[in-house]
Amino acid sequence: MSISIYRSEDRTAASAGRRLDDADLALIEATQDGLPLVADPWTAVGERIGMCGEEVLARFQRLLLTGVLRRMAAVPNHYRLGYLANGMTVWDIDDARIADIGRRLAQWPGVSHCYRRPRRGPDWPYNLFVMLHGHQREEVERQAEQLRELMGDACRDHQILFSTRILKKTGLRLTRRQREASCSE
Amino acid sequence: MTSDGLVACLDDVDRRLLDRYQRGLPLVERPYAAMAESLGVTEQALIERLTRLTEMGIIGRVGAVFNHRQAGASELVAVSVPDHRREAVAAIISACPGVNHNYWREHRYNLWFVVTAPDDTSLELRLTRLEAQLHTPLLRLPMVQSFHIDLAFALPWTELEDA
Numbered sequence: 001m002s003i004s005i006y007r008s009e010d011r012t013a014a015s016a017g018r019r020l021d022d023a024d025l026a027l028i029e030a031t032q033d034g035l036p037l038v039a040d041p042w043t044a045v046g047e048r049i050g051m052c053g054e055e056v057l058a059r060f061q062r063l064l065l066t067g068v069l070r071r072m073a074a075v076p077n078h079y080r081l082g083y084l085a086n087g088m089t090v091w092d093i094d095d096a097r098i099a100d101i102g103r104r105l106a107q108w109p110g111v112s113h114c115y116r117r118p119r120r121g122p123d124w125p126y127n128l129f130v131m132l133h134g135h136q137r138e139e140v141e142r143q144a145e146q147l148r149e150l151m152g153d154a155c156r157d158h159q160i161l162f163s164t165r166i167l168k169k170t171g172l173r174l175t176r177r178q179r180e181a182s183c184s185e
Numbered sequence: 186m187t188s189d190g191l192v193a194c195l196d197d198v199d200r201r202l203l204d205r206y207q208r209g210l211p212l213v214e215r216p217y218a219a220m221a222e223s224l225g226v227t228e229q230a231l232i233e234r235l236t237r238l239t240e241m242g243i244i245g246r247v248g249a250v251f252n253h254r255q256a257g258a259s260e261l262v263a264v265s266v267p268d269h270r271r272e273a274v275a276a277i278i279s280a281c282p283g284v285n286h287n288y289w290r291e292h293r294y295n296l297w298f299v300v301t302a303p304d305d306t307s308l309e310l311r312l313t314r315l316e317a318q319l320h321t322p323l324l325r326l327p328m329v330q331s332f333h334i335d336l337a338f339a340l341p342w343t344e345l346e347d348a
Contacts, residue, residue: 035248037232042214071208080191
């Protein structure tokens with residue numbers, strides 16, 4: 001099996017990570033398990049890292065504006081809410097029609113992620129990844145069937161990869177520690 | 186408690202809170218006061234709700250959702266692992282720096298994970314090392330284009346209750 005290294009255009013956006021200064025990284029690390037649930041969470045966070053509440057808030061506002069922070073949110077645990085089946089569906093879609101199909105699928109209820117990824121030879125012909133969520137497998141299978149109909153002859157093949165066990169799931173860890181670790185690697 | 190039982194415990198305010206604020210809370214001086222006002226409860230009551238929902242595990246955290254592409258480099262990777270090596274390989278991968286998701290899936294490629302790093306160079310280094318450590322080729326599937334960037338989706342309360 002040949003595995004080539006692929007660089008996407010989107011990846012250049014990763015260099016935007018360099019826009020984060022040390023204080024941003026300290027802030028991200030101090031809040032990665034969540035904001036304190038107190039009336040003034042900004043000051044409470046600031047006290048941990050020697051920053052005033054106004055600056056904490058201003059930095060988060062800037063991270064939101066620059067797109068590094070997608071949102072500050074009450075993040076639901078979908079599994080706990082009863083979405084017990086999570087199916088990663090992979091599709092072999094006509095390249096000429098993938099953008100149109102991707103945009104339509106992304107709006108489908110139950111779809112949480114919809115990404116184009118590279119094919120990897122005859123062993124892995126799938127170029128579109130669509131994450132489906134449901135209460136049971138049957139529901140995810142029904143959703144996939146509906147998506148298949150929507151795609152018509154633009155789709156050559158698809159598979160559903162159900163998860164059988166979650167070994168590790170954490171939020172993004174982008175921290176000073178991590179940066180230092182990666183420099184010493 | 187089953188998840189069905191949990192959902193049944195959530196009152197109307199809990200549900201509106203989740204519907205609205207999974208999409209983002211206001212970045213203002215007193216965010217919980219602003220949320221409380223829009224839900225018609227006091228700031229203290231709102232904070233107690235958030236605390237209870239977090240303790241129940243309904244809310245994973247009240248915190249930041251980062252744009253991985255803006256905040257660093259990441260890549261989806263799969264490996265095909267024979268049954269007798271499953272646990273050992275999974276442990277190596279989970280211990281690899283920057284791995285933040287690791288799932289078994291039903292497929293010949295049975296182990297799926299995401300590797301993150303502060304930048305492209307260190308991501309490349311992590312993947313190269315991991316591949317050497319595992320003695321197994323990695324199926325590397327970087328994102329080429331995202332059609333869907335918002336992970337918040339409408340919570341169908343009635344269905345969740347009846348499930």
